[in-house]
Amino acid sequence: KNQVxxxxxxxxxxxxxxxTLQCNYTVSPFSxxxxxxxxxxxxxxxxxxxxxxxxxxxxxxxxxxxxxxxxQSSLHITASQLSDSASYICVVSADSGGGADGLTxxxxxxxxxxx
Amino acid sequence: xxxxxxxxxFQVLKTGQSMTLQCAQDMNHEYMSWYRQDPGMGLxxxxxxxxxxxxxxxxxxxxxxxSRSTTEDFPLRLLSAAPxxxxxxFCASSYSKWSETEQFFGPGTRLTVL
Numbered sequence: 001k002n003q004v005x006x007x008x009x010x011x012x013x014x015x016x017x018x019x020t021l022q023c024n025y026t027v028s029p030f031s032x033x034x035x036x037x038x039x040x041x042x043x044x045x046x047x048x049x050x051x052x053x054x055x056x057x058x059x060x061x062x063x064x065x066x067x068x069x070x071x072q073s074s075l076h077i078t079a080s081q082l083s084d085s086a087s088y089i090c091v092v093s094a095d096s097g098g099g100a101d102g103l104t105x106x107x108x109x110x111x112x113x114x115x
Numbered sequence: 116x117x118x119x120x121x122x123x124x125f126q127v128l129k130t131g132q133s134m135t136l137q138c139a140q141d142m143n144h145e146y147m148s149w150y151r152q153d154p155g156m157g158l159x160x161x162x163x164x165x166x167x168x169x170x171x172x173x174x175x176x177x178x179x180x181x182s183r184s185t186t187e188d189f190p191l192r193l194l195s196a197a198p199x200x201x202x203x204x205f206c207a208s209s210y211s212k213w214s215e216t217e218q219f220f221g222p223g224t225r226l227t228v229l
Binding site: 004031034043045089103105 | 159173212
């Protein structure tokens, strides 16, 4: 069964510090991996989408990495800001299998930035 | 360009009542889907549609009905609400097959069933 595991479940850091969120997956055949940011009370918003051949992708202060061999991804946030407080969801897409739409969602990491 | 819109934002129902959650998109996307999000769980697919007139079940379809008469609209119907359907519901759309393109999510509907 396809699975996506995220760690940590929750994280509290001080404003201005860096942090890294982890995503491990067992999804096959792999198509792409996405990171979403979900603010409290809002819908998820896409940060990055990475295919098999991409190792790193950046979106401002967000940098995602992908190791397709070990089936691991990370999302690194640089110089955190209060607006980074949110849940971050890892979603892995399969060419077949997974959910009916081919997507397997992680449970998310809840990040709190303290002033 | 409003993206994906959902109404209502909040709703309280009594057990046994029925209601329709509305979802609309103005991006001319063929693919639309409904998810529910519960505490401590990932988003779970309820129903999806690959185009007008075509719908199919997702992971947790029981108690829900959908139709897709136009490209823009994809309403979700709760036939007889139960407390287990208390959740936050998200509608999403994408240009083509989910595994290939970005999904755009609506702002969500928070539903409480008493």
